[in-house]
Amino acid sequence: MTRPATKGEVAQEDLAEPMPSCSSHPDNPGIIRIDHLTKIFYEKNRSVTAVDDITLEVMRGEIFGLLGPNGAGKSTLIRVLTTLLRPTSGTACVDTYDILRDPEKIRSIIGVCPQNSTLDVELTAYDNLEFYGKLVNVDDRILDERIWQLLEMTGLDNRAHMKVQTFSGGMRRKLEIVRAFIHHPLILFLDEPTIGLDPEARHEVWQQIARLNEEKTTIILTTHYMDEAEKLCNRIAFVDKGRLIALDILENLKQLIPAGDLIEIGFDRVDDKILPALKAISLVNSVAVKEQKVIISARNGSKVLPEIVAVFEKFSTPMTSISIRSPSLEDVFIHLTGKKLDDGGQPEAKPSSGGRRL
Numbered sequence: 001m002t003r004p005a006t007k008g009e010v011a012q013e014d015l016a017e018p019m020p021s022c023s024s025h026p027d028n029p030g031i032i033r034i035d036h037l038t039k040i041f042y043e044k045n046r047s048v049t050a051v052d053d054i055t056l057e058v059m060r061g062e063i064f065g066l067l068g069p070n071g072a073g074k075s076t077l078i079r080v081l082t083t084l085l086r087p088t089s090g091t092a093c094v095d096t097y098d099i100l101r102d103p104e105k106i107r108s109i110i111g112v113c114p115q116n117s118t119l120d121v122e123l124t125a126y127d128n129l130e131f132y133g134k135l136v137n138v139d140d141r142i143l144d145e146r147i148w149q150l151l152e153m154t155g156l157d158n159r160a161h162m163k164v165q166t167f168s169g170g171m172r173r174k175l176e177i178v179r180a181f182i183h184h185p186l187i188l189f190l191d192e193p194t195i196g197l198d199p200e201a202r203h204e205v206w207q208q209i210a211r212l213n214e215e216k217t218t219i220i221l222t223t224h225y226m227d228e229a230e231k232l233c234n235r236i237a238f239v240d241k242g243r244l245i246a247l248d249i250l251e252n253l254k255q256l257i258p259a260g261d262l263i264e265i266g267f268d269r270v271d272d273k274i275l276p277a278l279k280a281i282s283l284v285n286s287v288a289v290k291e292q293k294v295i296i297s298a299r300n301g302s303k304v305l306p307e308i309v310a311v312f313e314k315f316s317t318p319m320t321s322i323s324i325r326s327p328s329l330e331d332v333f334i335h336l337t338g339k340k341l342d343d344g345g346q347p348e349a350k351p352s353s354g355g356r357r358l
Contacts (some may be wrong), residue, residue, distance in 0.1 A: 003143040008049060008256060009081055019117060021093075022093035022096055022097055022101075022102075023096045023097075023100045026176075029058060029059050029060055030057035030058060030060070031058055031059065031060040031061075031094070031095055031183050031186065031187060031218050032058035032081065032092065032093065032094055032187070032218075032220070033057050033058075033092060033093040034054055034055055034056050034057070034081075034092040035055055035090055035091055035092060036053050036054075036055055036089065036090035037051055037053070037054045037055070037077070037080065037087050037089075037090035037092055038051055038052060038053050038054075038087060038088045038089045038090050039051040039073075039076055039077075039080055039085060039087050039088050039242075040088045041077065045154045046311070049242050050073045050076040050242055051073045051076050051077050051080065051087070052073070052086070052241070052242035052243045053090070053243070054077065054090075054239075054242075054244045055090075055244070056237060056244060056247055057301070058218065058220065059218075059219055059234075059235075060218055061213075061216055061217075062218060062219075062233075062234040062235060063209070063213050063218075063219045063221060063233050063234050064218070064219065064220050064221065064233065064235055064236075064237070065221050065222075065223065065228075065229040065232070065233035065235070065236040065237065066078075066221065066222040066223075066237050066239055067222075067223060067224060067226070067229050067236055067237065067238050067239065067329075067333070068218065068224065068238060068239035068240050068341070069224060069240065069339070069340075069341055069342065070224065071241075072239045072240050072241065072242070073239055073241070074190075074191070074222040074239055075115065075191055075222065076214055076242075077239070078112075078189050078191050078220065078222060078330065080092070080099065081094060081099065081150065081189070082106070082107070082110060082112050082189055083099055083103035083106050083107060084144060086100070087099070087100075087146035092199060093108070094106045094110065094184055094187065095109055095187070096099065097109075108136075108183075109186045109187065110185050110186070110187045110188070110189060111178075111180035111182075111183070111185035111188045111189065111195055112180055112183050112186070112188075112189045112191075113176050113177050113180045113188070113189065113190045113191065114191050115191045115192045115195060116178060117172060117173075119126075119164050119172055119175065119176055119179075119288070120164065120167035121163065121164045122163060122164075122165065123163065124160065124161045124162055124164070125151060125156050125159055125160050125161075125162065125164060125167070125175055126147055126151070126160040126161055127209070128164060128175065128179060129151070129175075129178075129179055129182060130143065130144075130147060131145045132179050132182060133146065133182045133183070133241070136182065136183040137183070138183050139181060146182060147160075147182070148160075150178040150181065150182060152181075153179075153208065153211060154171075154174040154175060154178055154179055155174075156171060156174070156175060158170075161271050163311050168201065169196060169197055169198075169201060170197050170198070170200070170201025170202075170204055170205065173194065173197060173201070173205055174191060174204065174205060176210055177190065177193060177205065177208060177209070177212070177246070178208070178212075181217070184217075184246050185217065186217065186218060186221065187217070187218045187219075188212060188217050188219045188220070189219075189220045190209065190220065190221045190222070191220060192222055192223060192224070192225075193205055193209070193221070194206075194223070194225065194228060200227070202225075204335065206228065206231055206232060209221070209232055210232065218348060224331045224341050226328060226329040226333075226341060227286060229250075229329060230250060230328075230329055233240055233250070234249065235247065235248065235249050236248070236249075236250060236253060236329070238332075238333055238336060238337075239251075240337050241337075245336050245337065246248040246332070246336055252327070253329065254327050254331075254332060255329075256332055256335060256336065257297060257327045257331055257332055257335050258285035258286055258297050259299050260283075260285055260297050260300070260301065261297075261299075261301030261302075261324050261325065261326060261327075262295060262296070262297055262324070262325055262326070262327055262331060263295075263296040263297075263298055263301050263304075263305065263308060263322070263323070263324050263325045264293050264294070264295050264296075264319065264321070264324075264325075265293065265294045265296070265308070265312070265319050265322050266292060266293050266319065266321035266322075267293070267294065267312075267317060267318065267319060267320060268292070268318060268320060269317070270289065270294065270317055271316075271317055273314040273315060274294075274311060274312065274315045274317055275287050275289070275294075277311045277314070277315070278294070278296060278308060278311055281298070281304060281307050281308065281311070282295055283298050283300055283303065283304040283307075284297070284298045284304065284308075285297040285299065288334075290334070290340075292320075293321075295334075296308060297327075301324040302324065305322075305324065309322075309350075
């Protein structure tokens with residue numbers, strides 16, 4: 001049965017169909033199983049494919065990272081998995097429940113911390129947790145004890161009865177994360193949990209996420225911060241333009257780049273003949289130009305550097321900077337997509353007035 005249309009949508013028959021086997025494998029190590037999931041938005045005279053035929057599996061108890069630039073489709077995928085959006089085609093299982101057939105049951109076993117804060121800043125920290133606990137039907141007999149557990153976990157127990165408007169951004173974010181965990185969900189969705197926070201607050205949130213994961217909670221983390229994913233995630237999925245482009249553990253993802261060091265040389269101008277000359281060096285694997293930098297992948301970077309410098313001197317190309325380092329997760333993304341993770345992109349499409357949803 002098609003759900004009622006929301007504002008800006010025209011109700012029509014959905015192409016997506018329930019997955020037949022969600023409840024048949026309750027002990028499956030995959031707590032989320034996504035099968036050819038697609039979400040298309042129509043805005044005026046154009047269509048935007050926000051999620052494009054994604055298939056993947058999230059294991060029980062892991063911290064699973066969804067990485068991609070703004071507009072890559074991460075938040076749309078989360079909204080589909082948390083039953084806030086219906087897919088255009090394909091479907092998914094969340095634990096033993098189908099996102100199309102069992103949305104209410106799914107909502108009872110998940111917690112969600114969205115990008116934008118939904119705390120009531122006029123209420124105290126305690127009152128925010130109490131209000132949300134009642135919304136998700138936490139037993140009144142244990143609610144008070146649970147609230148104090150979470151406040152102690154965040155180090156906010158001494159501020160329990162202070163209004164949230166007096167809190168820093170990091171304090172608010174930590175409170176919002178544990179609020180989503182108040183009913184002991186099996187799965188916790190964290191959508192850009194540290195966006196806009198200073199480095200110290202980010203590290204405090206990282207510690208909190210790790211503590212929650214120690215309680216056997218599966219965590220789905222969307223982020224465009226590479227260091228965050230490297231620090232927290234067991235496995236990482238790269239998403240770009242709605243498509244899944246890579247999924248593996250960190251060590252295997254880094255092996256997607258040709259083996260060797262990365263040498264970055266800054267310049268003001270570069271002769272077109274310099275790139276073939278650099279590629280001709282025996283220990284050089286690849287050469288690319290990105291934002292006033294020549295990025296060279298080479299075996300034994302320190303040994304090959306004098307030859308590289310000699311090429312720049314031969315073509316009278318001044319160098320403004322030189323650095324040598326091992327490949328990072330950011331380098332993997334650049335290797336796969338040709339752009340940096342924070343290059344951004346078009347904002348993810350949302351239904352608009354007069355548009356129609358497929």
